[in-house]
Amino acid sequence: MAATPFPAGSCDCHVHIYGPFARFPGQSEGRFTPGEEFPVERLFAMWEAIGIARGVIVHALGAGPDNAVTLAALRRFPDKLRAIAIVSRDVTDARLDELTDAGFKGVRINLLRQDGKPVSSGGMDLDDLKALAPRLAERGWHAQLWIETGDLEELAPELEKLPLDFVIDHQGRTMTDKGVTYKGFQWFCERLKTGRYWCKLSGADRNTRQGTPYADTEGFMQALVSANPDRLVWGTDWPHVGHTPATLPAHAVLVDLFERCVPDAAIRRKILVDNPARLYGF
Template identity: 60%
Template sequence: MSGAAGTGHVFPEGTADCHVHIYGPFDKYPEVPISEYKSPDAPVERLLALWDGLGIARGVIVHARSAGRDGQVTLDALKAHPDRLRGVAVFEDEVTDARLDEMTEAGFRGVRINMMQLDGKRLYQGGMGLEDLARLAPRLAERGWHAQIWAESGDIVALAPELMRLPLDFVIDHQGRTPATRGVGYAGFQAMLDLLKTGRWWCKISGSDRNTALGPPYADSAAFMAALVETAPERLVWGTDWPHVGHSDETRPEMADLVARLFETVSDPEIRRRILVENPRTLYGF
């Protein structure tokens, strides 16, 4: 067992942080400027040092648009650390079969689809959409990839029939990105829970800092995490969302708060181990 430095909690051996991003160094991997945020200096070495301090063994880099259109920074990180890292891609250009094979061999296991909006307003521009996914789906399925869906729970449920016609499994970002103010009884969230019972959907219990209305320690997000754990603990993985892009200095979460939310809400150590160790093994092939 390893200690999570500064948090007072101990992660089980083999814990995976299943949602992080890396950026830079920018002299080697130039930033692609976007309007929503400025990319931080967060190379893979910083990520691994953070994990070592927390006692986290491995994890999943979700490639960020601003980290480079070609995905090379994430591909190089996976090749350098094959035992510790897996990846989720974003394609903004056509991708060849040879490139897909190279990425699969390196440890990519999915693509991220951006359909994130709240109250009809798109929050982030660019990225892959549903048409992109439909075009790529047969080639992704051949390689055992899944689709990671970045959208609000009600929108996910509305799109689910169309998505489930594709030959893929699906991973939901950040607890369905449901604003905590809507309450755990919100119809979109409740219907999303039912998707997890189909055997084709997974969900990340992450994003408490993005869904909260109260701020740390994110008590208003706890009910959503608890409902997910009660519904389908065998279909959940956890992530920190490091380095927390888009936050201001005032709202950027402390790792201790995110770890505490996990341990306090998922209090059963066997269920916690399943979410942190066993499920990532199944989903990402560690």
């Protein structure tokens, strides 16, 4: 556990829940399919252990269809939770309104490639986003993009025609061996200043080439904080699906990494409390 506690009202902006499977059957998501249940009660126990008050569930394909498990959690804990959905382009207005009323704030779009190959198949793609964008904008939703910064730079002219803001997962999912000076990452740091983009300070365990304690990711987080701390939020990515027991990140290590990279208490509070309140409507 890090020495410095999180401030009151801190928010974990990237988690997933799964099950109980008897009520919410999961489905295959390749290597990102969990091998056990991770219901909302286990999430809350983790948050209590590290000092988190509230957070954002990103509905995962492996959690089952139609956002059911996530919607049920939001209805039980409306003051504590917000969520990101996966929907089809033919979703009805009534369903979008229902999700909005429950606390859903956006959709997750899968555009992630590494070395030119998709990392995970399924979910929503760019065509889905284009089809839905006007209806999402009417409801104040944003697009959460699972994408590498070089690919984001290429797609930005097309994306920015849409009437939406964009939240970028896992520090732009740039593998650390590309370096902080990597063109796509530097472009994104500049774009973060425009007001159209947000970024999640998360995923160090996925972007690292060295492993724990993820020292090779520090320069990336520091660069994002320097670029625009008003557009950053933080997340654990619990329960870390896709990891092996040997690579599963310890939360104390993730917290320590954040505090090393963001030593200023006022900026930490902004990222942990104030920015999530604005972005997700807490």
